[in-house]
Amino acid sequence: MPKRGYHHGNLRQALIDAALKLIDEKGPTGFTLSEAAKTAGVTPAAVYRHFEGREDLIAECARQGHEIFADVIEHAFSSGGGSDLAAFEATGRAYLAFARKFPGHYQAMFESGISPNRTPELAAASARSRQILEQAAEALSEHIPPEKRPPATMFSAHIWAMSHGVVELFARGKPGGNAPFPPEELLEAGIGIYLRGLGLIEQDK
Amino acid sequence: MPKRGYHHGNLRQALIDAALKLIDEKGPTGFTLSEAAKTAGVTPAAVYRHFEGREDLIAECARQGHEIFADVIEHAFSSGGGSDLAAFEATGRAYLAFARKFPGHYQAMFESGISPNRTPELAAASARSRQILEQAAEALSEHIPPEKRPPATMFSAHIWAMSHGVVELFARGKPGGNAPFPPEELLEAGIGIYLRGLGLIEQDK
DNA sequence: TGTACATCAGTGAACGCGCGTTCACTGATGTAC
DNA sequence: TGTACATCAGTGAACGCGCGTTCACTGATGTAC
16 A cells, blocks of 8 residues: 555545445445545545546446456355355355445445446446356256256346345344344255255255 | 315325335435425425424335235235135235335335334334235245244245345346346246245146 | 656535425414304 | 404425535656656
8 A cells, every 4th residue: 555645546446445335334325426535535526537427436336346246156156065056055155245245346236226238347247247147057957857947047036036135135234123044044045945946955854 | 186275185195105206216315305395296394294304204105115015915815816825926926016016115115224113103014014924924834844844934034035136136127138037927936946945836847 | 866847646616406404484274253 | 154363284595515526726756868
């Protein structure tokens, strides 16, 4: 980290980090460019040296989120255990861990209302992360008897939906009481039951 | 509907309706009290004759949402078909139909960041709707062999999470491309697979 | 190594705007007689 | 039926605020000679 002075040195990333922190704290719509600038120790006008405006800053947060997400998911799946099944379950845990560890990114990606097609860079990153999820689903799909095998995109959408639902409803630190179970446990059990429904886990257990 | 004049006649509900429309259009944080007032044809200050402020208005939207939601779910479950299973599947469809038909309510309930405990009325309505979901899960739970039966609250949380995930990710009219399948079909298939995993549906097709 | 200069990242003041909320008020409604 | 009056739902002006964005500027950095 360089020193303090007239020139910041790494303002662009500092602004992104500030934005991520604020998005985590106040949600994507509660986030303001001015406060991000202040957090980074800089005038609001300085932001315009690095971004086109407020939305562009959020889009960049989302983009970085997708990059991290894709890496994390890919790593979890490819080194997740001996079998495709174990790898898939590791992927589910990685999803939740990502949402937990990068809440600002997560919200910028999935709750900001910003279109994945807003910038070409964001579109590419978003496509990649989606593709990796589907890839994992596809690999596991092979083990399902063809006659009861749903399309891999549907399979993937189910898992994604349940994961996202768990994050939104039970993993976020909501003020009003919630969380009947630890989210990790809830999601793992849910995915387990779902996979059993596909015949991927032994019935009699 | 009474006429137009100095006194509105039914301003309270008109404000709620306006708020619901705006929440649907711009999200709970994009919603403004002033615009709701304008939509209802009234000065912003008039709102304070009926609500304590902005948040109180949103809370009332959420409360009405929970009332409708509970009624809808209860009706679907209790008249959903011959078996508990059929009733449960009707409940899933009703969930999605509710989110579709009452998007403003849905967002006020689950995405506004307003605590269910903000007012006693909201807390009561919220508890009721949650209770009804769990009741449906519990009834169906009875059919599961005890040794593989998850707690009813977990069962209910799984279904809720998947439903919510489908709504958020695939049923909302997002600008950027999405929705690989009709949400109804996606959710129904997902719940079907999940229930099969619990032994509630025949394994061999 | 030292000086002149171009670059460009940041400043700070200003803009117009819409927000939520308050306040003293006004005028329509409805009740008492 | 007609009048006097209390009630209270809505007005309109005002408040202080923070927002996103623009603009001419300034001063630190780094390069050319």
